[in-house]
Amino acid sequence: MSDCIFCKIIAGEIPCKKIYEDGEMLAFHDIRPQAPVHFLLIPKKHIKSVMDMEPEDTPLVGRLVNKAQELAKELGCGEKGARFVINAKSDGGQTVDHLHIHILGGRMLSWPPG
Numbered sequence: 001m002s003d004c005i006f007c008k009i010i011a012g013e014i015p016c017k018k019i020y021e022d023g024e025m026l027a028f029h030d031i032r033p034q035a036p037v038h039f040l041l042i043p044k045k046h047i048k049s050v051m052d053m054e055p056e057d058t059p060l061v062g063r064l065v066n067k068a069q070e071l072a073k074e075l076g077c078g079e080k081g082a083r084f085v086i087n088a089k090s091d092g093g094q095t096v097d098h099l100h101i102h103i104l105g106g107r108m109l110s111w112p113p114g
Ligand code: 5GP
Pocket: 005, 014, 016, 017, 028, 029, 030, 031, 032, 033, 040, 086, 087, 093, 094, 095, 096, 097
């Protein structure tokens, strides 16, 4: 999508601190980190949100979750864990309308969210 920030990052039009990339996904550090480890993992396919996923997207999202786990471990969260967050639409706090998983770790996170 031409006006989507994350599609522009995928296209290389906006720079990012890349962690991982393959043919169908990209991981990069969040520009405003909320924890010592805070990165985003996105599909290259423009899916607006988890609320807009189609059944055909299920295997792709499964692979995203698997890669999120692998990268969280690589970034040092294997022992103490991390939080895997998908905000969806306005009440969910989604500000970028391209499906993304936040991976936050490196400190104890509070619950519930405010
Ligand atoms: P959301 O609120 O939609 O769940 O999360 C969007 C996230 O994208 C926010 O944590 C925000 O800091 C991050 N973000 C927004 N624009 C950019 C950008 O241009 N580059 C990077 N690396 N992160 C961004």
